[in-house]
Amino acid sequence: MKKFIIVGKGLAAHCLMHQFYRHNINFVCIGEASLSTSSKVAAGIWNPVVFKRMTASWMADVLVPSLESFYSDCEKRLNTTLIHSRQLIKPFTEDQEKVLWQKKAAAGLNAFLDTNIYDPQSEHHALIIKNQYGLVKQAGNLNINAFIDAGEEYFKANIITEVFDYTSLSIHPNHVSYKNIEAENILFCEGYLVKNNPYFKWIPLVPAKGETLIIRGLGLGLKDFIFNKDGFVMDLGNDHYKVGATYEWKELNDKTSTKGLKSLEDKIQRISQAPYQIVKQEAGVRPSSLDRRPIIGKHPKYPHLHIFNGLGAKGVMLAPFFTENFVHFYLQKTGLHPEVDVKRFYQLYEPSA
Protein backbone atom coordinates (compact mmCIF):
# COMPACT_ATOMS: atom_id res chain seq x y z
CA MET A 1 0.00 0.00 0.00
CA LYS A 2 1.21 3.50 -0.87
CA LYS A 3 1.36 6.19 1.78
CA PHE A 4 0.00 8.87 -0.58
CA ILE A 5 -1.81 9.39 -3.86
CA ILE A 6 -1.04 12.93 -5.08
CA VAL A 7 -3.55 14.41 -7.54
CA GLY A 8 -2.20 17.15 -9.85
CA LYS A 9 0.84 17.84 -11.97
CA GLY A 10 1.66 21.45 -11.26
CA LEU A 11 4.23 23.14 -9.01
CA ALA A 12 2.53 21.95 -5.82
CA ALA A 13 2.45 18.29 -6.88
CA HIS A 14 6.07 18.42 -8.05
CA CYS A 15 7.35 20.04 -4.83
CA LEU A 16 5.44 17.41 -2.85
CA MET A 17 7.00 14.58 -4.86
CA HIS A 18 10.47 15.86 -3.96
CA GLN A 19 9.55 16.27 -0.28
CA PHE A 20 8.06 12.75 -0.09
CA TYR A 21 11.13 11.36 -1.82
CA ARG A 22 13.42 13.19 0.64
CA HIS A 23 11.48 11.77 3.60
CA ASN A 24 11.16 8.24 2.23
CA ILE A 25 7.36 8.38 1.93
CA ASN A 26 6.14 6.29 -0.98
CA PHE A 27 3.61 7.84 -3.35
CA VAL A 28 1.94 7.71 -6.71
CA CYS A 29 1.07 10.93 -8.54
CA ILE A 30 -1.98 11.08 -10.84
CA GLY A 31 -2.37 14.12 -13.06
CA GLU A 32 -3.06 15.46 -16.52
CA ALA A 33 -1.06 18.65 -17.04
CA SER A 34 -3.09 19.95 -19.97
CA LEU A 35 -6.15 20.61 -17.77
CA SER A 36 -4.65 23.69 -16.13
CA THR A 37 -1.57 25.58 -17.28
CA SER A 38 -0.85 27.97 -14.40
CA SER A 39 2.48 26.39 -13.43
CA LYS A 40 3.50 25.99 -17.06
CA VAL A 41 3.03 29.66 -17.96
CA ALA A 42 4.29 31.21 -14.70
CA ALA A 43 7.42 33.33 -14.84
CA GLY A 44 8.64 31.66 -11.66
CA ILE A 45 9.77 34.93 -10.07
CA TRP A 46 10.19 35.29 -6.33
CA ASN A 47 10.12 38.78 -4.87
CA PRO A 48 10.53 39.27 -1.11
CA VAL A 49 9.02 42.79 -1.12
CA VAL A 50 5.43 44.05 -1.44
CA PHE A 51 5.87 47.38 -3.23
CA LYS A 52 2.35 48.65 -2.61
CA ARG A 53 2.94 48.75 1.14
CA MET A 54 6.75 48.71 0.99
CA THR A 55 6.91 45.84 3.47
CA ALA A 56 8.49 42.42 3.37
CA SER A 57 6.32 39.80 1.70
CA TRP A 58 4.61 37.48 4.23
CA MET A 59 7.30 35.29 5.92
CA ALA A 60 9.91 36.34 3.31
CA ASP A 61 12.77 36.02 5.81
CA VAL A 62 11.92 32.31 6.21
CA LEU A 63 10.57 31.52 2.74
CA VAL A 64 13.53 32.84 0.71
CA PRO A 65 16.22 30.75 2.44
CA SER A 66 13.86 27.77 2.35
CA LEU A 67 13.24 28.05 -1.41
CA GLU A 68 16.94 28.51 -2.16
CA SER A 69 17.89 25.42 -0.21
CA PHE A 70 14.97 23.32 -1.57
CA TYR A 71 15.42 24.13 -5.27
CA SER A 72 19.23 23.79 -4.99
CA ASP A 73 18.67 20.31 -3.59
CA CYS A 74 16.30 19.57 -6.52
CA GLU A 75 18.94 20.88 -8.95
CA LYS A 76 21.36 18.27 -7.63
CA ARG A 77 18.78 15.48 -7.77
CA LEU A 78 17.60 16.40 -11.27
CA ASN A 79 21.09 17.32 -12.48
CA THR A 80 20.03 20.60 -14.07
CA THR A 81 20.08 24.33 -13.34
CA LEU A 82 16.70 25.58 -12.14
CA ILE A 83 17.13 28.80 -10.18
CA HIS A 84 18.66 32.10 -11.14
CA SER A 85 19.24 34.81 -8.50
CA ARG A 86 18.55 38.22 -10.01
CA GLN A 87 17.92 41.69 -8.67
CA LEU A 88 14.62 43.39 -9.41
CA ILE A 89 14.74 46.86 -10.98
CA LYS A 90 12.02 48.95 -9.34
CA PRO A 91 11.54 52.45 -10.84
CA PHE A 92 10.05 55.09 -8.53
CA THR A 93 6.94 56.84 -9.77
CA GLU A 94 7.18 59.67 -7.26
CA ASP A 95 9.69 61.20 -4.87
CA GLN A 96 7.84 59.99 -1.76
CA GLU A 97 8.35 56.42 -2.92
CA LYS A 98 12.10 57.00 -3.12
CA VAL A 99 12.20 58.57 0.35
CA LEU A 100 10.30 55.60 1.82
CA TRP A 101 12.61 53.18 -0.02
CA GLN A 102 15.70 54.88 1.46
CA LYS A 103 14.20 54.75 4.95
CA LYS A 104 13.28 51.05 4.65
CA ALA A 105 16.61 50.16 3.03
CA ALA A 106 18.40 51.68 6.03
CA ALA A 107 16.30 49.77 8.57
CA GLY A 108 13.57 47.16 8.41
CA LEU A 109 14.01 45.98 4.83
CA ASN A 110 17.81 46.22 4.68
CA ALA A 111 18.04 42.50 3.87
CA PHE A 112 15.99 43.00 0.71
CA LEU A 113 16.54 46.58 -0.53
CA ASP A 114 19.78 47.90 -2.01
CA THR A 115 20.60 51.23 -0.34
CA ASN A 116 21.84 52.83 -3.61
CA ILE A 117 19.49 54.88 -5.74
CA TYR A 118 20.20 54.65 -9.49
CA ASP A 119 19.76 57.41 -12.05
CA PRO A 120 17.52 56.88 -15.06
CA GLN A 121 19.33 55.40 -18.05
CA SER A 122 22.46 54.95 -15.91
CA GLU A 123 23.14 51.26 -16.15
CA HIS A 124 20.24 49.45 -17.75
CA HIS A 125 20.25 51.80 -20.74
CA ALA A 126 18.10 49.92 -23.23
CA LEU A 127 15.06 50.33 -20.96
CA ILE A 128 13.02 53.50 -20.85
CA ILE A 129 13.28 54.40 -17.18
CA LYS A 130 12.21 58.00 -16.72
CA ASN A 131 12.74 58.21 -12.97
CA GLN A 132 15.34 56.99 -10.55
CA TYR A 133 15.09 53.39 -9.44
CA GLY A 134 16.13 50.94 -6.72
CA LEU A 135 17.19 47.31 -6.74
CA VAL A 136 15.64 44.46 -4.72
CA LYS A 137 18.06 41.85 -3.42
CA GLN A 138 17.38 38.15 -2.65
CA ALA A 139 15.03 37.86 -5.62
CA GLY A 140 15.21 35.64 -8.69
CA ASN A 141 13.35 33.07 -10.69
CA LEU A 142 12.78 29.33 -10.92
CA ASN A 143 12.56 27.82 -14.40
CA ILE A 144 9.29 26.07 -13.56
CA ASN A 145 9.01 24.25 -16.90
CA ALA A 146 12.48 22.77 -16.50
CA PHE A 147 11.64 21.82 -12.89
CA ILE A 148 8.43 20.06 -13.93
CA ASP A 149 9.87 18.38 -17.05
CA ALA A 150 12.91 17.05 -15.19
CA GLY A 151 10.69 15.91 -12.29
CA GLU A 152 8.38 14.07 -14.71
CA GLU A 153 11.39 12.13 -15.96
CA TYR A 154 12.95 11.52 -12.53
CA PHE A 155 9.72 10.29 -10.91
CA LYS A 156 8.26 8.63 -14.01
CA ALA A 157 7.85 5.26 -12.27
CA ASN A 158 5.57 7.00 -9.72
CA ILE A 159 3.51 9.09 -12.13
CA ILE A 160 0.29 8.16 -13.92
CA THR A 161 -0.81 10.59 -16.63
CA GLU A 162 -4.59 10.69 -16.67
CA VAL A 163 -7.55 12.82 -15.68
CA PHE A 164 -8.44 11.90 -12.11
CA ASP A 165 -11.95 10.45 -11.97
CA TYR A 166 -13.46 11.37 -8.60
CA THR A 167 -16.15 8.72 -8.94
CA SER A 168 -13.47 6.00 -8.88
CA LEU A 169 -12.26 7.04 -5.42
CA SER A 170 -13.45 4.92 -2.49
CA ILE A 171 -12.96 6.02 1.08
CA HIS A 172 -12.46 3.29 3.67
CA PRO A 173 -12.05 3.72 7.45
CA ASN A 174 -8.24 3.55 7.35
CA HIS A 175 -7.29 4.07 3.71
CA VAL A 176 -8.50 5.08 0.26
CA SER A 177 -8.57 3.22 -3.03
CA TYR A 178 -8.57 4.54 -6.57
CA LYS A 179 -9.10 1.98 -9.33
CA ASN A 180 -6.47 -0.67 -8.43
CA ILE A 181 -4.36 1.62 -6.20
CA GLU A 182 -4.60 1.48 -2.42
CA ALA A 183 -3.11 4.23 -0.30
CA GLU A 184 -3.25 5.44 3.28
CA ASN A 185 -3.94 9.00 2.12
CA ILE A 186 -4.84 11.10 -0.89
CA LEU A 187 -3.60 14.67 -1.35
CA PHE A 188 -5.35 16.96 -3.83
CA CYS A 189 -3.31 19.66 -5.62
CA GLU A 190 -5.50 20.59 -8.60
CA GLY A 191 -5.00 24.35 -8.49
CA TYR A 192 -8.16 26.28 -9.41
CA LEU A 193 -9.73 23.07 -10.79
CA VAL A 194 -10.40 22.05 -7.20
CA LYS A 195 -13.82 23.51 -8.04
CA ASN A 196 -14.52 20.09 -9.72
CA ASN A 197 -13.46 18.12 -6.64
CA PRO A 198 -16.60 16.91 -4.79
CA TYR A 199 -14.70 16.71 -1.48
CA PHE A 200 -12.98 20.10 -1.46
CA LYS A 201 -14.95 22.34 -3.82
CA TRP A 202 -16.01 24.43 -0.80
CA ILE A 203 -12.54 25.89 -0.15
CA PRO A 204 -12.70 29.63 -0.89
CA LEU A 205 -10.49 30.32 -3.90
CA VAL A 206 -10.58 33.64 -5.74
CA PRO A 207 -8.75 32.53 -8.90
CA ALA A 208 -7.10 35.15 -11.11
CA LYS A 209 -6.38 34.53 -14.77
CA GLY A 210 -3.04 35.81 -16.05
CA GLU A 211 -1.53 36.18 -19.51
CA THR A 212 2.09 36.53 -20.61
CA LEU A 213 4.04 37.05 -23.83
CA ILE A 214 7.34 35.63 -24.95
CA ILE A 215 8.94 38.12 -27.34
CA ARG A 216 12.19 38.34 -29.29
CA GLY A 217 14.29 41.33 -30.21
CA LEU A 218 14.25 44.11 -27.64
CA GLY A 219 17.98 43.92 -27.00
CA LEU A 220 17.52 44.85 -23.34
CA GLY A 221 20.39 42.79 -21.98
CA LEU A 222 18.63 42.19 -18.65
CA LYS A 223 20.50 38.98 -17.89
CA ASP A 224 20.95 39.39 -14.13
CA PHE A 225 17.95 41.63 -13.54
CA ILE A 226 14.18 41.49 -13.77
CA PHE A 227 12.39 44.72 -14.61
CA ASN A 228 9.43 45.23 -12.28
CA LYS A 229 6.86 47.93 -12.93
CA ASP A 230 3.17 47.17 -13.56
CA GLY A 231 4.31 43.57 -14.08
CA PHE A 232 7.67 42.22 -15.20
CA VAL A 233 10.10 41.83 -18.10
CA MET A 234 12.46 38.88 -17.70
CA ASP A 235 15.37 37.87 -19.92
CA LEU A 236 15.09 34.26 -21.17
CA GLY A 237 18.41 34.32 -23.10
CA ASN A 238 19.13 34.79 -26.84
CA ASP A 239 17.30 38.14 -26.86
CA HIS A 240 14.02 36.47 -25.81
CA TYR A 241 11.97 38.01 -22.97
CA LYS A 242 8.98 37.00 -20.94
CA VAL A 243 6.57 39.89 -20.31
CA GLY A 244 3.66 39.76 -17.90
CA ALA A 245 1.35 39.47 -16.39
CA THR A 246 -2.28 40.50 -16.60
CA TYR A 247 -4.95 39.95 -13.92
CA GLU A 248 -8.53 38.98 -14.77
CA TRP A 249 -11.12 37.59 -12.35
CA LYS A 250 -14.14 36.95 -14.59
CA GLU A 251 -13.10 34.82 -17.55
CA LEU A 252 -11.40 31.95 -15.76
CA ASN A 253 -9.85 29.80 -18.47
CA ASP A 254 -6.46 29.04 -20.03
CA LYS A 255 -7.28 30.75 -23.34
CA THR A 256 -5.30 33.76 -24.56
CA SER A 257 -7.30 36.90 -25.39
CA THR A 258 -6.94 40.01 -27.55
CA LYS A 259 -7.55 42.12 -24.42
CA GLY A 260 -4.60 40.40 -22.72
CA LEU A 261 -2.43 40.88 -25.81
CA LYS A 262 -3.20 44.60 -25.97
CA SER A 263 -2.47 45.14 -22.30
CA LEU A 264 0.90 43.36 -22.60
CA GLU A 265 1.85 45.21 -25.80
CA ASP A 266 1.05 48.52 -24.10
CA LYS A 267 3.34 47.48 -21.26
CA ILE A 268 6.19 46.81 -23.70
CA GLN A 269 5.66 50.18 -25.43
CA ARG A 270 6.12 51.94 -22.10
CA ILE A 271 9.55 50.42 -21.50
CA SER A 272 11.15 50.15 -24.95
CA GLN A 273 10.68 51.55 -28.44
CA ALA A 274 12.79 48.78 -30.04
CA PRO A 275 11.05 46.56 -32.62
CA TYR A 276 10.18 43.04 -31.45
CA GLN A 277 8.35 39.90 -32.56
CA ILE A 278 5.84 37.95 -30.51
CA VAL A 279 6.92 34.33 -30.15
CA LYS A 280 4.13 33.10 -27.90
CA GLN A 281 1.14 34.30 -25.89
CA GLU A 282 0.12 32.15 -22.92
CA ALA A 283 -2.57 32.13 -20.24
CA GLY A 284 -3.26 30.34 -16.97
CA VAL A 285 -5.31 30.71 -13.80
CA ARG A 286 -3.64 31.43 -10.46
CA PRO A 287 -5.19 29.44 -7.58
CA SER A 288 -5.45 32.42 -5.22
CA SER A 289 -7.29 32.08 -1.91
CA LEU A 290 -9.69 34.45 -0.20
CA ASP A 291 -7.18 35.45 2.50
CA ARG A 292 -4.08 35.13 0.25
CA ARG A 293 -2.66 32.25 2.25
CA PRO A 294 -2.18 28.64 1.12
CA ILE A 295 -4.91 26.18 2.09
CA ILE A 296 -3.43 22.97 3.46
CA GLY A 297 -4.53 20.06 5.62
CA LYS A 298 -7.13 17.44 6.37
CA HIS A 299 -10.70 17.15 5.19
CA PRO A 300 -13.12 17.92 8.09
CA LYS A 301 -14.96 14.58 7.71
CA TYR A 302 -12.48 12.20 6.02
CA PRO A 303 -9.07 12.31 7.76
CA HIS A 304 -7.34 10.44 4.90
CA LEU A 305 -8.23 13.15 2.40
CA HIS A 306 -5.91 16.17 2.27
CA ILE A 307 -5.62 19.40 0.32
CA PHE A 308 -2.63 21.50 -0.79
CA ASN A 309 -3.85 24.56 -2.67
CA GLY A 310 -4.12 28.36 -2.61
CA LEU A 311 -0.58 29.12 -3.83
CA GLY A 312 -1.91 32.19 -5.67
CA ALA A 313 0.64 34.41 -7.40
CA LYS A 314 3.53 33.36 -5.15
CA GLY A 315 3.74 29.60 -5.55
CA VAL A 316 7.50 29.53 -6.12
CA MET A 317 8.16 31.15 -2.74
CA LEU A 318 5.46 29.35 -0.77
CA ALA A 319 5.65 25.77 -2.04
CA PRO A 320 9.07 24.69 -0.68
CA PHE A 321 8.44 25.74 2.93
CA PHE A 322 4.81 24.64 3.08
CA THR A 323 5.28 21.28 1.36
CA GLU A 324 7.88 20.59 4.04
CA ASN A 325 5.48 21.85 6.72
CA PHE A 326 2.86 19.42 5.34
CA VAL A 327 5.29 16.48 5.46
CA HIS A 328 6.35 17.30 9.03
CA PHE A 329 2.69 17.57 9.96
CA TYR A 330 2.01 14.17 8.39
CA LEU A 331 4.99 12.69 10.25
CA GLN A 332 3.62 14.32 13.42
CA LYS A 333 6.79 16.29 13.98
CA THR A 334 5.04 19.70 13.94
CA GLY A 335 1.59 21.19 13.45
CA LEU A 336 0.56 23.02 10.32
CA HIS A 337 1.27 26.73 10.33
CA PRO A 338 -2.04 28.12 11.72
CA GLU A 339 -2.44 30.69 8.90
CA VAL A 340 -2.42 27.98 6.22
CA ASP A 341 -4.42 25.25 7.95
CA VAL A 342 -7.63 24.44 6.04
CA LYS A 343 -9.32 24.26 9.47
CA ARG A 344 -9.86 28.02 9.26
CA PHE A 345 -12.49 27.33 6.58
CA TYR A 346 -14.18 24.28 8.12
CA GLN A 347 -17.32 26.36 8.76
CA LEU A 348 -17.81 26.52 4.96
CA TYR A 349 -18.03 22.75 4.64
CA GLU A 350 -21.47 21.22 4.29
CA PRO A 351 -21.38 17.63 5.56
CA SER A 352 -23.27 16.24 2.56
CA ALA A 353 -20.15 16.90 0.43
Ligand SMILES: Cc1cc2nc3c(=O)[nH]c(=O)nc-3n(C[C@H](O)[C@H](O)[C@H](O)COP(=O)(O)OP(=O)(O)OC[C@H]3O[C@@H](n4cnc5c(N)ncnc54)[C@H](O)[C@@H]3O)c2cc1C
Ligand atom coordinates in the same frame (compact mmCIF):
# COMPACT_ATOMS: atom_id res chain seq x y z
C1 LIG B 1 0.47 34.32 -15.94
C2 LIG B 1 0.94 33.80 -14.62
C3 LIG B 1 2.17 34.19 -14.14
C4 LIG B 1 2.62 33.71 -12.90
N1 LIG B 1 3.85 34.09 -12.46
C5 LIG B 1 4.29 33.64 -11.27
C6 LIG B 1 5.58 34.02 -10.80
O1 LIG B 1 6.32 34.74 -11.47
N2 LIG B 1 5.97 33.53 -9.58
C7 LIG B 1 5.18 32.70 -8.83
O2 LIG B 1 5.59 32.30 -7.74
N3 LIG B 1 3.96 32.31 -9.28
C8 LIG B 1 3.51 32.77 -10.46
N4 LIG B 1 2.27 32.39 -10.90
C9 LIG B 1 1.45 31.56 -10.01
C10 LIG B 1 1.85 30.10 -10.09
O3 LIG B 1 1.58 29.65 -11.38
C11 LIG B 1 1.05 29.29 -9.07
O4 LIG B 1 1.28 29.75 -7.75
C12 LIG B 1 1.41 27.80 -9.08
O5 LIG B 1 1.89 27.40 -10.31
C13 LIG B 1 0.21 26.96 -8.69
O6 LIG B 1 0.59 25.62 -8.75
P1 LIG B 1 -0.45 24.46 -8.39
O7 LIG B 1 0.27 23.19 -8.59
O8 LIG B 1 -1.09 24.73 -7.08
O9 LIG B 1 -1.63 24.64 -9.48
P2 LIG B 1 -1.62 24.34 -11.07
O10 LIG B 1 -0.40 24.85 -11.70
O11 LIG B 1 -2.93 24.84 -11.57
O12 LIG B 1 -1.57 22.78 -11.15
C14 LIG B 1 -2.69 21.95 -10.98
C15 LIG B 1 -2.43 20.67 -11.72
O13 LIG B 1 -3.47 19.74 -11.46
C16 LIG B 1 -3.91 19.19 -12.69
N5 LIG B 1 -5.29 18.74 -12.50
C17 LIG B 1 -6.35 19.46 -12.05
N6 LIG B 1 -7.45 18.70 -11.99
C18 LIG B 1 -7.09 17.44 -12.39
C19 LIG B 1 -7.78 16.21 -12.55
N7 LIG B 1 -9.07 16.04 -12.26
N8 LIG B 1 -7.07 15.14 -13.00
C20 LIG B 1 -5.76 15.24 -13.30
N9 LIG B 1 -5.05 16.39 -13.16
C21 LIG B 1 -5.71 17.48 -12.71
C22 LIG B 1 -3.77 20.36 -13.66
O14 LIG B 1 -3.81 19.98 -15.01
C23 LIG B 1 -2.41 20.89 -13.24
O15 LIG B 1 -1.38 20.12 -13.78
C24 LIG B 1 1.80 32.83 -12.15
C25 LIG B 1 0.58 32.41 -12.66
C26 LIG B 1 0.14 32.88 -13.89
C27 LIG B 1 -1.18 32.40 -14.43
